[in-house]
Amino acid sequence: MSDFDKSVPPQLDADGVDRRGFLECMTWAGTGMLWTLAGGLPSAVTMTKALAATPNTPFTFLQISDSHIGFDKAANPDARATLREAIAKIKALPMKPSFMIHTGDISHLSKDNEFDDAAEIIKEAGIPVFYVPGEHDLLDEGQGQSYLKRFAPQSKGAGWFSFDSQGIHYIGLVNVVNLQAGGLGNLGTEQLEWVKKDVADLSASTPIVVFAHIPLWTVYPEWGWGTVDGAEALSYLKRFGSVTVLNGHIHQVMQKVEGRVAFHTARSTAFPQPAPGTAPSPGPQTVPAGDLRKYLGIATIDFVRSSEPLAIIDRPLAG
Amino acid sequence: MLTSNTIFSRRSQIFGLALIAAIMAGFPVLADDAPAAAPSGTNTKVKIDNFTFNPAQLTVKVGTTVTWQNVDDIPHTVVSIAAKMRSKALDTNDSFSFTFKDTGEFSYFCSLHPHMVGNIVVTR
Numbered sequence: 001m002s003d004f005d006k007s008v009p010p011q012l013d014a015d016g017v018d019r020r021g022f023l024e025c026m027t028w029a030g031t032g033m034l035w036t037l038a039g040g041l042p043s044a045v046t047m048t049k050a051l052a053a054t055p056n057t058p059f060t061f062l063q064i065s066d067s068h069i070g071f072d073k074a075a076n077p078d079a080r081a082t083l084r085e086a087i088a089k090i091k092a093l094p095m096k097p098s099f100m101i102h103t104g105d106i107s108h109l110s111k112d113n114e115f116d117d118a119a120e121i122i123k124e125a126g127i128p129v130f131y132v133p134g135e136h137d138l139l140d141e142g143q144g145q146s147y148l149k150r151f152a153p154q155s156k157g158a159g160w161f162s163f164d165s166q167g168i169h170y171i172g173l174v175n176v177v178n179l180q181a182g183g184l185g186n187l188g189t190e191q192l193e194w195v196k197k198d199v200a201d202l203s204a205s206t207p208i209v210v211f212a213h214i215p216l217w218t219v220y221p222e223w224g225w226g227t228v229d230g231a232e233a234l235s236y237l238k239r240f241g242s243v244t245v246l247n248g249h250i251h252q253v254m255q256k257v258e259g260r261v262a263f264h265t266a267r268s269t270a271f272p273q274p275a276p277g278t279a280p281s282p283g284p285q286t287v288p289a290g291d292l293r294k295y296l297g298i299a300t301i302d303f304v305r306s307s308e309p310l311a312i313i314d315r316p317l318a319g
Numbered sequence: 320m321l322t323s324n325t326i327f328s329r330r331s332q333i334f335g336l337a338l339i340a341a342i343m344a345g346f347p348v349l350a351d352d353a354p355a356a357a358p359s360g361t362n363t364k365v366k367i368d369n370f371t372f373n374p375a376q377l378t379v380k381v382g383t384t385v386t387w388q389n390v391d392d393i394p395h396t397v398v399s400i401a402a403k404m405r406s407k408a409l410d411t412n413d414s415f416s417f418t419f420k421d422t423g424e425f426s427y428f429c430s431l432h433p434h435m436v437g438n439i440v441v442t443r
Binding site: 075135179221280281282 | 411
């Protein structure tokens with residue numbers, strides 16, 4: 001389903017990438033963005049660039065997302081293999097990231113063996129990992145108990161938490177619980193209250209990184225790609241000079257800068273999903289047989305190297 | 320053989336009489352535990368395809384069993400607060416059945432992809 005429809009004419013996105021160019025850039029779904037924070041200004045480069053980069057940045061961390069361990073359908077018969085490739089890329093980085101965040105959908109069906117295998121593969125990276133759950137991680141009988149026990153035992157509520165590292169405040173949020181019919185992602189009152197308190201005593205010059213599975217900004221409500229109370233959470237962060245929002249869920253890179261807030265979504269390590277509105281549904285995008293590695297692998301990297309959009313650099317206008 | 324036939328024949332006779340009596344009395348003939356022989360219209364299917372319930376709107380008689388089958392390559396659920404109905408995650412080709420015993424209007428959705436909604440009206 002949702003086969004890549006070559007009859008659709010290229011449409012330029014806001015970032016100037018046409019859809020085909022975009023797909024060609026999905027060098028390997030496993031990517032991960034490598035985040036660099038220098039003087040409170042976060043910037044991201046694709047893994048391909050990072051691999052070639054000289055390690056002269058003061059501090060880096062990494063994001064991976066949507067590994068969907070257990071997924072074995074046409075779009076990628078072996079999601080374990082592509083996660084392994086992603087981890088191998090991370091291990092090959094010239095500069096070891098301080099830690100990694102995983103923005104959810106670790107597993108496909110929340111099965112024990114899926115969680116076990118994901119943890120085992122990710123552990124190979126040899127760096128600490130902070131997780132937030134995706135909706136696919138809450139499908140056990142306890143509706144998320146298995147995830148919490150394994151991946152976020154120290155968290156609050158449905159799995160939210162915050163931590164500080166080298167002067168930056170990180171907030172992991174959960175927007176995949178208690179979803180309402182017809183609605184979008186949902187944080188809920190209890191979590192919003194917690195966010196408000198969590199940042200209350202921080203200085204406005206503290207760089208903030210917020211991460212959650214479903215985009216906290218409205219990407220495409222027709223497919224449920226947004227968070228109904230995401231704007232409220234961000235309203236508590238208005239006074240901060242640098243806010244970076246990292247999400248997954250939509251299996252493609254999207255970015256937006258609004259004032260001092262930079263929004264990004266990461267690629268999946270498992271399979272691509274169509275650009276908003278370009279397919280009948282947001283289901284896994286099956287690329288022609290034999291071409292999977294072209295979309296997930298490192299073969300088509302020229303576009304990534306030659307053009308600006310995927311090498312995301314965010315520069316807030318004021319500190 | 321003779322004995323067996325006789326018994327069979329007697330049973331048929333008794334069943335036949337019971338059937339006639341039931342029809343005359345206006346009672347439903349078939350027991351609940353005989354779904355294969357249920358009258359037509361008491362079992363309806365909804366297909367989950369391309370992140371939609373098809374048909375999304377459905378009107379059924381009370382007592383109807385609705386079966387949802389997911390043919391997407393992504394799991395979905397079928398959840399209705401009004402009907403107190405919640406399926407487990409349905410992987411590709413998994414099914415979930417629910418019998419509507421009360422009249423009314425029951426909206427439902429996929430708790431994984433809440434933009435997927437459907438509605439079932441149960442009439443007498």
